[in-house]
Amino acid sequence: MLRLLPRREPSRAMLYLTPFLAVALTMLAGLALFALLGKDPFEAIRIIFLEPLMTLNGLSELTVKAAPLILIATGLAIGFRAGIWNIGAEGQYIMGALAGGCVALAVYPAGGPWLLPLMCLAGAAGGIAWAAIPAMLRTRFATNEILVSLMLVYVAIQFLSAMVHGPLRDPDGLNFPESRLFQGGATVPVLAAGKRAHVGFFFALAAVAAGWVLLGRHIVGFQIKVLGQAPQAARFAGYSERRLVWITFIISGALAGLAGLFEAAGPVGQLVPALPAGYGFTAIIVAFLGRLNPIGILLAGLLMALTYIGGEAAQIAMSLPSATTSVFQGMLLFFLLASDVLVNYRLQFGRASAGSAGKKR
Amino acid sequence: MDLLTGILVSLVVAATPLVFAAIGELVVEKSGVLNLGVEGMMIIGAIAGFAATIETGSYVPGLLAAMLAGALMALLFGVITLSLLANQVASGLALTLFGLGLSALIGQPYSGKSAGAFPHLYIPGLSDLPLIGPLVFGQDGMVYLSLAVVAGVAWFLHRTRAGLVLRAIGENHDAAHAIGYPVVLYRYAALAFGGACAGLGGAYLSLVQAPLWVERMTAGRGWIALALVVFAAWRPWRTVAGAYLFGGVTILQLHGQGLGLKIEAQYLSMLPYLATILVLVLISRSRTVAPASLGKPFHATT
Numbered sequence: 001m002l003r004l005l006p007r008r009e010p011s012r013a014m015l016y017l018t019p020f021l022a023v024a025l026t027m028l029a030g031l032a033l034f035a036l037l038g039k040d041p042f043e044a045i046r047i048i049f050l051e052p053l054m055t056l057n058g059l060s061e062l063t064v065k066a067a068p069l070i071l072i073a074t075g076l077a078i079g080f081r082a083g084i085w086n087i088g089a090e091g092q093y094i095m096g097a098l099a100g101g102c103v104a105l106a107v108y109p110a111g112g113p114w115l116l117p118l119m120c121l122a123g124a125a126g127g128i129a130w131a132a133i134p135a136m137l138r139t140r141f142a143t144n145e146i147l148v149s150l151m152l153v154y155v156a157i158q159f160l161s162a163m164v165h166g167p168l169r170d171p172d173g174l175n176f177p178e179s180r181l182f183q184g185g186a187t188v189p190v191l192a193a194g195k196r197a198h199v200g201f202f203f204a205l206a207a208v209a210a211g212w213v214l215l216g217r218h219i220v221g222f223q224i225k226v227l228g229q230a231p232q233a234a235r236f237a238g239y240s241e242r243r244l245v246w247i248t249f250i251i252s253g254a255l256a257g258l259a260g261l262f263e264a265a266g267p268v269g270q271l272v273p274a275l276p277a278g279y280g281f282t283a284i285i286v287a288f289l290g291r292l293n294p295i296g297i298l299l300a301g302l303l304m305a306l307t308y309i310g311g312e313a314a315q316i317a318m319s320l321p322s323a324t325t326s327v328f329q330g331m332l333l334f335f336l337l338a339s340d341v342l343v344n345y346r347l348q349f350g351r352a353s354a355g356s357a358g359k360k361r
Numbered sequence: 362m363d364l365l366t367g368i369l370v371s372l373v374v375a376a377t378p379l380v381f382a383a384i385g386e387l388v389v390e391k392s393g394v395l396n397l398g399v400e401g402m403m404i405i406g407a408i409a410g411f412a413a414t415i416e417t418g419s420y421v422p423g424l425l426a427a428m429l430a431g432a433l434m435a436l437l438f439g440v441i442t443l444s445l446l447a448n449q450v451a452s453g454l455a456l457t458l459f460g461l462g463l464s465a466l467i468g469q470p471y472s473g474k475s476a477g478a479f480p481h482l483y484i485p486g487l488s489d490l491p492l493i494g495p496l497v498f499g500q501d502g503m504v505y506l507s508l509a510v511v512a513g514v515a516w517f518l519h520r521t522r523a524g525l526v527l528r529a530i531g532e533n534h535d536a537a538h539a540i541g542y543p544v545v546l547y548r549y550a551a552l553a554f555g556g557a558c559a560g561l562g563g564a565y566l567s568l569v570q571a572p573l574w575v576e577r578m579t580a581g582r583g584w585i586a587l588a589l590v591v592f593a594a595w596r597p598w599r600t601v602a603g604a605y606l607f608g609g610v611t612i613l614q615l616h617g618q619g620l621g622l623k624i625e626a627q628y629l630s631m632l633p634y635l636a637t638i639l640v641l642v643l644i645s646r647s648r649t650v651a652p653a654s655l656g657k658p659f660h661a662t663t
Contacts, residue, residue, distance in 0.1 A: 004446070006660065085450060137638070143645040146397070146450070147588050151634040154581050162627035284454055323465030323576075330459025337447035337455060338440070345446070345660075 090280025096257020099126025111185025127257015385558025397453025401460025406560025431560020
C-alpha cells in the first residue's frame with residue numbers, strides 16, 4: 001500500500017525536480033494523445049519541441065511569445081507568493097494595450113523618440129488602473145479578488161471591442177473593427193531586420209531580475225512571503241495586508257499592461273478585437289511551472305512559448321487541431337500540481353509501522 | 362407570444378445553466394472543497410452532451426454523457442487536491458484551462474452542427490394559458506429538472522443524516538475525521554455530484570439554449586456560478602433566486618435593442634459581469650457564512 005508521510009521540511013530537491021517530472025509526464029501523455037488522434041507521436045513531439053529551436057526565425061518567435069508570458073507571470077507570481085490571486089491579467093493586458101495604443105492614435109501621425117516611452121507609461125498605467133479595481137474592492141470591502149479580477153477580463157474584452165468598433169476605428173479603413181496601423185515611432189523596435197523579435201524581451205528579462213531582487217533581497221518581498229506562508233505571523237509582525245495587496249496588484253497590473261502594449265505596438269501593430277490571445281491565463285501556468293520564482297519563470301516562459309510555436313507548426317504540418325496546445329498546457333499544470341505532493345510529503349510503500357506516522361503539518 | 366412572455370421565458374433559459382452549475386458547486390463547497398474549475402467542467406459537459414446527442418440521435422444518452430464527463434473532470438480535480446493535496450485554487454484554474462482546451466479538441470468535428478429543438482412540456486389547456494402557460498407549464502424538461510435538483514439538495518443537506526455529515530466535514534474536517542466519518546470519501550462524492558451538475562449546465566447551453574456547439578461557449582458562466590454560491594450564502598434556494606436575477610441581467614442584452622435602449626451591444630454584454638462584481642461587493646460586507654474548512658487541505662494522520 002502506498003502512503004503519504006509529511007516531511008519535516010519541504011524538500012528542496014523535489015522543489016526543483018518536480019517541474020522536470022511534470023514536463024516528462026506531459027510528454028508521455030502527449031505521446032498517448034497524438035497516438036489517439038491517429039498521428040505519429042514521435043514526429044509530433046519532434047515538430048513541437050525541437051524544430052522551432054533549429055532555425056533563427058523559430059528562436060525569434062520564441063522570444064516574441066515568451067516576452068509577454070514572462071512579464072505577466074513574474075508579476076502574478078509576486079502576488080501568488082502572498083496568497084493574493086490576480087487571475088485577471090488578461091484584462092489588465094487588454095487595458096494596457098488600449099491605453100498605450102490610444103496615446104499613439106491621439107497624436108497620429110506625429111512621432112518621435114518621446115512617443116514609445118510615453119506609450120509604455122500609458123500601457124503600464126492602463127494595466128494598473130484595471131488591477132486597482134480588485135485591489136480596491138478587496139482592501140475596502142473584503143471582496144474576493146479572484147472573481148472580481150476574472151469578471152473584469154470579460155468586461156475588458158467587450159470594452160476593447162466597443163472601442164475598435166467605435167471611436168478608435170480606422171477612419172481610412174474599410175469599416176473593419178480595427179484601429180489604424182500605428183505610425184513609425186509608435187512601434188516597438190525589432191532586434192533584427194525581417195524578424196519579429198522585439199525589445200520587449202529585454203523588458204521581460206529586466207522584470208525577472210527586478211522580481212528576483214524584490215522577492216529575495218527586499219523587505220517587501222520578505223513580507224509577501226510571510227503573508228503567503230503564515231498569514232497569522234504576518235499579522236502579529238504588523239505587516240499591512242492592505243499595503244501588500246496594493247503593491248502586488250500594482251506590480252502585476254503594470255507588467256500585464258506593459259505586455260499588452262508590447263503586443264499591440266509590436267507583432268500586431270494596431271488595436272484589434274483579437275488582441276487578447278490568452279497570454280494572461282497561460283501566464284498563470286508559467287508562474288506555477290516556474291515555482292513562483294522569477295528565474296524559474298524565465299525558463300518556464302521559454303518552454304511554454306515553445307509549445308505555442310511548436311503547436312502552431314504541428315497544426316500546419318500534421319493538421320492537428322489548434323486546441324492541442326491548450327490541452328498540453330492544461331496537462332502540464334495538472335502534472336505539476338500533482339507532483340507537488342512530493343515536495344511536502346514522501347511516499348512510503350508497504351504497511352505503516354507504528355511510530356512512522358509523522359506529525360501533521 | 363407577446364414581448365413580456367418572451368422576455369420571461371428567455372430569462373428562465375438564461376438562468377437554468379447557472380442553477381445547475383451553482384447548486385452543484387454549493388454541495389462541493391458545503392463539503393469544504395473549493396473547486397474553481399466549474400467553467401472547465403461546464404464546457405466539457407457541453408461538448409460531451411452535444412457529441413453524444415448527435416451520435417446517438419437522442420437526448421437521454423447526451424445528458425448522461427454530460428453528467429459523466431463533468432463528474433470525471435471533478436474526480437480528476439479530486440485526485441489532485443484530495444489525494445495528492447495540491448493547492449485547490451491553482452488546481453481549479455488548471456481544470457478550467459484543461460477543460461477549455463480539451464473541449465475544443467473534441468468539439469472540432471461538431472462545430473456547425475445543430476442538435477435541433479429540445480422538447481418542451483406541453484399540457485393541453487394549461488400550456489395554452491396566456492403568460493402562465495408558457496412560463497409554468499411550457500418550459501423544456503431541463504428547467505423542471507434543475508428545480509428538482511435544488512429541492513433535492515435542500516432536502517439532502519438539511520433533512521438527512523448524510524447531509525449533516527457532509528456539512529460537518531465542511532465545517533471542521535479534523536473533528537469529523539476524529540469522530541470517524543470518511544472525510545475524503547464524502548468529498549469525492551460531493552465533487553462528483555458537483556461535476557455532474559456542472560456538466561448538465563454545460564449541456565443545457567449546447568443542447569437547449571444555443572442549440573449548437575461553439576468553442577468557449579460557456580463564456581464565463583462557470584465563474585458566475587461560483588459567485589452565485591457566495592451570493593446565495595451557501596443556501597440552495599437562494600442560488601435559484603440569484604441565477605434568475607442574473608438571467609434577467611443577461612437577457613437585457615438580448616432585448617435591450619428591442620426595448621429601444623440606445624446603447625452599443627458591447628456595453629450591454631458587460632452587464633452580467635459587472636452585476637457579479639456589484640453583488641460580490643454587496644455581500645462581502647455582510648458577515649461571512651462560508652464553510653469553515655473551505656479550501657483547506659486535509660491529510661489524515663491516523
